[in-house]
Amino acid sequence: MQVIEAIKNSKKPIISLEITPPNKGQSIEDIYRVIDTLIPFEPAFINVTYHQPQVVYEEKNGVIYRIPKRKKPGTVGICAAIMNRYRIETVPHFICGGFSKYETEDALIDLHYLGIENIFAVRGDPPPGQREFIPERDGHRHASELVKQIVNMNHGIYLEELENAQPTNFCIGVAGYPEKHYEAPNFEKDLLNLKYKVDQGAHYIITQMFFDFEIFKNFCERAREIGITVPILPGIKPITSLRQLSVLPRDFHISFPAKLVEKMEAAKTPNEVRKVAIDHVVKLCEQLIDFGVQGIHIYTMGRGTSSYELLKGLLG
Ligand code: FAD
Numbered sequence: 482m483q484v485i486e487a488i489k490n491s492k493k494p495i496i497s498l499e500i501t502p503p504n505k506g507q508s509i510e511d512i513y514r515v516i517d518t519l520i521p522f523e524p525a526f527i528n529v530t531y532h533q534p535q536v537v538y539e540e541k542n543g544v545i546y547r548i549p550k551r552k553k554p555g556t557v558g559i560c561a562a563i564m565n566r567y568r569i570e571t572v573p574h575f576i577c578g579g580f581s582k583y584e585t586e587d588a589l590i591d592l593h594y595l596g597i598e599n600i601f602a603v604r605g606d607p608p609p610g611q612r613e614f615i616p617e618r619d620g621h622r623h624a625s626e627l628v629k630q631i632v633n634m635n636h637g638i639y640l641e642e643l644e645n646a647q648p649t650n651f652c653i654g655v656a657g658y659p660e661k662h663y664e665a666p667n668f669e670k671d672l673l674n675l676k677y678k679v680d681q682g683a684h685y686i687i688t689q690m691f692f693d694f695e696i697f698k699n700f701c702e703r704a705r706e707i708g709i710t711v712p713i714l715p716g717i718k719p720i721t722s723l724r725q726l727s728v729l730p731r732d733f734h735i736s737f738p739a740k741l742v743e744k745m746e747a748a749k750t751p752n753e754v755r756k757v758a759i760d761h762v763v764k765l766c767e768q769l770i771d772f773g774v775q776g777i778h779i780y781t782m783g784r785g786t787s788s789y790e791l792l793k794g795l796l797g
Pocket of ligand 1: 598623662664672690
């Protein structure tokens, strides 16, 4: 089923999960353990992130070799394995970085053959050690271009002219940033770029994590004002430790409300910190549901316990 149908057909806000492939060499059982913990909450779909390789150059016998080292391969395989094992919709993330549009087309055809009808289209970040995002030659610079290519395929338009070409039927999600994407010159411009992505044919938006209800509310209201009408699902990260108060702002360009930081810092034990943090995220989800969101998308980051605590607190 397409994600957009699941969102629209559900009488209550849906729950969806996002997982990250295990590091190369680790077992897929780790992922099954996370899903087994969370499956009782009946997630409507599971997203699987995509990770670009870091390209390194190694010299052997005077010859320089270009070696793409991918720490977390397997996005599409994991999606197929989850669908097969749990009979649940999966949404592979698909990035612009590292792909020419021809490679993108072939990869989309693979997904189509596998029966995967959902894609989350993002640009991708520059690989570690690189400051700026550089598209592949013949690749896409912005997620909106990737969306456009997928929509074209949904209309049977491939990169070369093909007779009686079969259309695909992908439902497309894109990323939104309640606290602005870090490269955008300002919030308004970023929102207009998001609208452009939706105008190209994206069906729904999932947001970057945030920890303050007012930030999401403002984002939604401003998005609606400029004519973005598709569902906006809040991305929720159940935090549990003081360390995350500095790591997450650095890695994801987000902020924490002062009151939450104060409360977490005042907690006397790691267990107390965890309780304060999870309670905050449960309350945030309750506010979002009262506000009328059509779903809650949970960043599990490969760990089931904190997501379980959040969902238990929220749904009982
Ligand atoms: P874009 O929509 O292309 O936007 C990037 C920047 O360019 C923004 O500042 C935007 O305002 C600007 N912009 C957009 N269009 C234009 C235009 N036409 N002209 C000028 N400026 C423009 N990364 C991964 O590598 N793998 C993942 O699996 C992954 N999953 C994610 C899931 C979610 C829910 C989110 C929120 C992010 C995810 N990311 C992932 C991170 C994402 O790749 C980065 O945030 C990336 O820097 C931007 O991606 P985007 O799709 O938002 O890019």
